[in-house]
Amino acid sequence: MNLNEIKVIAFDADDTLWVNETFFRDAEIAFAKELSAYGDEEDIVRILLDTEIKNLDTYGYGIKGFTLSMLETAHRLMGDKMNSEITEFILEKGKQMLAEPVDLLPHIELVLEQLSKKYKLVVATKGDLLDQERKLIKSGLIDYFHHVEIVSDKKETQYKKLVKHLDIKPNEFLMIGNSLKSDVIPVLAMGGYAFHIPFYTTWSHEQVDEAINHSKFKALSNAKELLEIL
Amino acid sequence: MNLNEIKVIAFDADDTLWVNETFFRDAEIAFAKELSAYGDEEDIVRILLDTEIKNLDTYGYGIKGFTLSMLETAHRLMGDKMNSEITEFILEKGKQMLAEPVDLLPHIELVLEQLSKKYKLVVATKGDLLDQERKLIKSGLIDYFHHVEIVSDKKETQYKKLVKHLDIKPNEFLMIGNSLKSDVIPVLAMGGYAFHIPFYTTWSHEQVDEAINHSKFKALSNAKELLEIL
Numbered sequence: 447m448n449l450n451e452i453k454v455i456a457f458d459a460d461d462t463l464w465v466n467e468t469f470f471r472d473a474e475i476a477f478a479k480e481l482s483a484y485g486d487e488e489d490i491v492r493i494l495l496d497t498e499i500k501n502l503d504t505y506g507y508g509i510k511g512f513t514l515s516m517l518e519t520a521h522r523l524m525g526d527k528m529n530s531e532i533t534e535f536i537l538e539k540g541k542q543m544l545a546e547p548v549d550l551l552p553h554i555e556l557v558l559e560q561l562s563k564k565y566k567l568v569v570a571t572k573g574d575l576l577d578q579e580r581k582l583i584k585s586g587l588i589d590y591f592h593h594v595e596i597v598s599d600k601k602e603t604q605y606k607k608l609v610k611h612l613d614i615k616p617n618e619f620l621m622i623g624n625s626l627k628s629d630v631i632p633v634l635a636m637g638g639y640a641f642h643i644p645f646y647t648t649w650s651h652e653q654v655d656e657a658i659n660h661s662k663f664k665a666l667s668n669a670k671e672l673l674e675i676l
Numbered sequence: 677m678n679l680n681e682i683k684v685i686a687f688d689a690d691d692t693l694w695v696n697e698t699f700f701r702d703a704e705i706a707f708a709k710e711l712s713a714y715g716d717e718e719d720i721v722r723i724l725l726d727t728e729i730k731n732l733d734t735y736g737y738g739i740k741g742f743t744l745s746m747l748e749t750a751h752r753l754m755g756d757k758m759n760s761e762i763t764e765f766i767l768e769k770g771k772q773m774l775a776e777p778v779d780l781l782p783h784i785e786l787v788l789e790q791l792s793k794k795y796k797l798v799v800a801t802k803g804d805l806l807d808q809e810r811k812l813i814k815s816g817l818i819d820y821f822h823h824v825e826i827v828s829d830k831k832e833t834q835y836k837k838l839v840k841h842l843d844i845k846p847n848e849f850l851m852i853g854n855s856l857k858s859d860v861i862p863v864l865a866m867g868g869y870a871f872h873i874p875f876y877t878t879w880s881h882e883q884v885d886e887a888i889n890h891s892k893f894k895a896l897s898n899a900k901e902l903l904e905i906l
Binding site for chain 2: 506510526575596
């Protein structure tokens, strides 16, 4: 590992810079409670997750697609009983999620402040641009970043495009994020560095059961450890 | 006008590279017909437009936000009569729009093929990234572009960030698009070049009544004229 060659550090946003997954998990539970006349709450959460995953190619990631998937799930469960109250509940829930305050993860601001003096920092996220920019502004973190990179998915192809776009070589790129599947494995595959900082809950669709052993990989327990390494 | 200084040309996507607005106008009419028991069709279209504009800060641009605004409008119009059929109709309509074939505007492919030999070309759009990338791939245009720039809005601030991000000066940037409000006026304001190619229908929210007279501006009638100038 030759960390001196790193020029650009990309941070994942949701659940790396700030809390996000928690809002989705809370919304799923509220949704299941609201529909509890139509099934067991655990089953409803599972059906909603199925719908989200089925719609991922069509809607992509983010709160708007999630809201549409809640509506589709309600329609599937309620059939002809679909009504005004549940429509209003879901549309409201989506807007509430879009308006949530930004809850920064530990040490993030200090770490960004320090690293921004030595590296070009970018945000690399697959969420909605409008939503992510809003969070960056609300969080006060926006000035630490050169810009925000929105990617449609976090696979090797998208990271290759990102590195090309940044006009650097793969080994000059470090990705930091909470998802092994999205932030680590595809980056290592294309020749970049990747550090993993776990968030306490990970969406089931993002989980991988794999121990990673790679010369360009590090597993950290929190963001502050970055300052000892970089 | 010293066109030799231009290094990067950014193309707006919807209604500049391909037909888009038409799908929204058609969807609005279909929506109004579906709800015709609840009001005059013209009024329904107007109420839907009001809802879209009210939600623009929350949802941003694109088909998913439009679909959510259709649902909200149906709920507003139908109240307690909101039902399964209309929910299904709207969710289906949104998915259909996301799956529409890409209909390129005249001469676009020839023009991009020629210009890509002399300039770095990018797409600058405020739509959904996933949706825009899908259209670029379907259209076969993706290889002419260095990358896609998604902006949350097309105001002077966003263009300044874009130019900074491209590591060029404002006067090395040319924007080409169908909207005077989004593609021309803010670009001229920050010191860039802007060429206008009108599309036959423009969303009422994007219309400006203004004759532009500026040393870095040109009004073209179609894309092919670019090859005579650049």
